[in-house]
Amino acid sequence: MKTLVFLHGLGGHSKENWFPWIKEEFKEYNVIIPDLPHADTPNREEWMNTIKEVLPDDVSNTYLIGHSLGGPAIIYLLDEWKGEPFAGALLIAAPVKDLGWSQLKKFFDKPFDDLDFDALQKKAGKWRLLYSDDDPYVMLSHGAYLKERLPAKMRLVRGEGHINAVKSESVKEEIEKLASLNKNPLPSHRAG
Numbered sequence: 001m002k003t004l005v006f007l008h009g010l011g012g013h014s015k016e017n018w019f020p021w022i023k024e025e026f027k028e029y030n031v032i033i034p035d036l037p038h039a040d041t042p043n044r045e046e047w048m049n050t051i052k053e054v055l056p057d058d059v060s061n062t063y064l065i066g067h068s069l070g071g072p073a074i075i076y077l078l079d080e081w082k083g084e085p086f087a088g089a090l091l092i093a094a095p096v097k098d099l100g101w102s103q104l105k106k107f108f109d110k111p112f113d114d115l116d117f118d119a120l121q122k123k124a125g126k127w128r129l130l131y132s133d134d135d136p137y138v139m140l141s142h143g144a145y146l147k148e149r150l151p152a153k154m155r156l157v158r159g160e161g162h163i164n165a166v167k168s169e170s171v172k173e174e175i176e177k178l179a180s181l182n183k184n185p186l187p188s189h190r191a192g
Helices: 019-025 044-054 070-080 117-123 140-149 169-179
Strands: 003-007 030-032 062-067 086-092 124-132 152-157
Touching: 003 019, 003 044, 003 070, 019 169, 044 070, 062 070, 062 169, 070 086, 070 117, 086 169, 117 124, 124 140, 124 169, 140 152, 152 169
Parallel strands: 003 030, 003 062, 062 086, 086 124, 124 152
Antiparallel strands: none
8 A cells, every 4th residue: 555654844733734635635545644843943853753653664655745844854864764765755845955044954954965866866766846936935946956956857836835725736636646646547538
């Protein structure tokens, strides 16, 4: 069975944004949405420990989906990951640095420029990025940075802000693409 592990962002929790809706949308899969500790003042090591605790033993069919600070949490997790590769990763509105916010300085104390993206990219089978053109926090340059370093398909949506509404069809579509979960495939049209 496919496992979908969702990671929330700064100040977040498992019952916010589109998490409850998406859990219902993918209820036939093993969906894990941990509440990461001290979400308002995140400690990277604590987040890594919590994430590792909720992962299944076999991650070969596990997809990591991170919103906002959940995205860099995935990058840091994979940077130190020694096990078998994950099936895929989707980073949504993910920053690549502390955004000038004091509560994120310690989380990003290991700059992304110091990470081995050649090794890191092999730790997930498929990569996708999702950003919005009007995100008030995470500029498109963050997505471009990751796109240059990962073998990822990047989708830009219009007018979705920080992609944190209670429902997001674009998030659902990207998860379906990442994990090949198209529930309503288009009928095939054959000539002739």
